[in-house]
Amino acid sequence: QVQLQESGPGLVKPSETLSLTCTVSGDSVTSDNSYWTWIRQPPGKEPEWIGYIFYTGSTNYNPSLERRVTISVDTSKNQFSLRLTSVTAADTAVYYCARENINWFDPWGQGALVTVSS
């Protein structure tokens, strides 16, 4: 079955850049009907959609984060990545990667807690 796994630093300093990678197994990031997505969930709050990438490199970002977000894809490694610049404590959250299918998200990775603190 399709599985996604997030990886990256669990602690980032304020004003620095958060970087995470999602490794996909059981499916190809070059799939014609999948959009590879990042979602985050601050402690005790609802999830927040960050954005997605299609294998061609086409992206779509949450306007509230667009100035600071970049999502990229590496088809040779079957991975996609997230970069979030100029982080603050408000960016502390569990970050999930997921596959989008016609506007819903399934499956999700297990999540990676990223804490922004000096």
Place this chain on the structure above:
Amino acid sequence: QSVLTQPPSVSGAPGQRVTISCTGSSSNIGAGYHVHWYQQLPGTAPKLLIYSNNNRPSGVPDRFSGSKSGTSASLAITGLQAEDEADYYCQSRDSSLSSYVFGTGTKVTVL
């Protein structure tokens, strides 16, 4: 704060039926966008429970059902079981925000 509002909590005894509402507006649910539901067990990632208003993915028990009307949607759980204790989130798309949006979340407690 999310544009999709859910009750913070609902509870019921084993075997009972509970419903969770998801109230939106004319820029999301009322605009015709589908509603999807997720179940988040403690310490785990959200899992797709209902897609496109009323469809269950393979493996989801038929005790779970979804509906949509106007600017709102609902998730019903019949024959409530202890393993259903979790947080539940609705999700849709919002044209004004140009973004996918999640509901505020509802914690289901089995008494």
